[in-house]
Amino acid sequence: MLARQRQELILTAVRATGGAKVSDLVERLGVSDMTVRRDIEALASRGLVTRVHGGATTPGSSVEEPGFAAKSGLHTAAKQAIAVAAAALVEPGASVALSAGTTTHAVASALLGTPRLTVVTNSLRVAEVLHDAARDDLTVVLTGGERTPSDALVGPVAVAALRQLHVDWLLMGVHGMDAEAGFTTPNLVEAETNRALVHCARQVAVVADNSKWGVVGLSTIATLDEVDVVVTDAGLPPHACRVLENSCRVVLA
Structure with a gap:
């Protein structure tokens, strides 16, 4: 699977529920943890997702935990x-x-x-x-x-x-x-x-x-x-x- 295809699937998963965990994406895509993190980073650099600890979310979704x-x-x-x-x-x-x-x-x-x-x-x-x-x-x-x-x-x-x-x-x-x-x-x-x-x-x-x-x-x-x-x-x-x-x-x- 090409990187762009993986990234499209990751973006679809994130948009479906507002966020996706790295561990779930690894299982779904059948690739390494590092590969998923690189794909998330690529999507984040384009402003399509927000990278968070353990996964990614849609931009502007509530991901930070206020004190x-x-x-x-x-x-x-x-x-x-x-x-x-x-x-x-x-x-x-x-x-x-x-x-x-x-x-x-x-x-x-x-x-x-x-x-x-x-x-x-x-x-x-x-x-x-x-x-x-x-x-x-x-x-x-x-x-x-x-x-x-x-x-x-x-x-x-x-x-x-x-x-x-x-x-x-x-x-x-x-x-x-x-x-x-x-x-x-x-x-x-x-x-x-x-x-x-x-x-x-x-x-x-x-x-x-x-x-x-x-x-x-x-x-x-x-x-x-x-x-x-x-x-x-x-x-x-x-x-x-x-x-x-x-x-x-x-x-x-």
């Missing part, structure tokens, strides 16, 4: 409303997992009004909120792992811990929501850890404001039909709401 501080001042009113609505899903005495992120950080504060909780989290900031409450009826389980820019604990240590656990609810923040790509993140390792969170929960709720719709990160955490509830705000476009409602329940805060 917690950068995100904390965005859409604050929507996040607070979403947090209250998400906390209402959790009954007293339940076990609940919280992923990392600014929206789940708000959810943690909203959950302080729910008695007798056991909370599993891979977020240091979420754990701090719950620990500072100093409640005897609140148990916090913090996974280990490596720290990301969004203050998530990720990697094999976190995944191994989560595989041993079973919770009633997962309340999960995401970087993007898309009809085709599902719920995504730009961080490949965080995606793996979040998938472990999904697998340990009986019910999964995504908490995300309307700005996340149409954003495609590098890696998919879950497809739309793998989530039970999406808690978002009333600014979500009607067509996006219809797409989500075909797969799960939508709560507009």
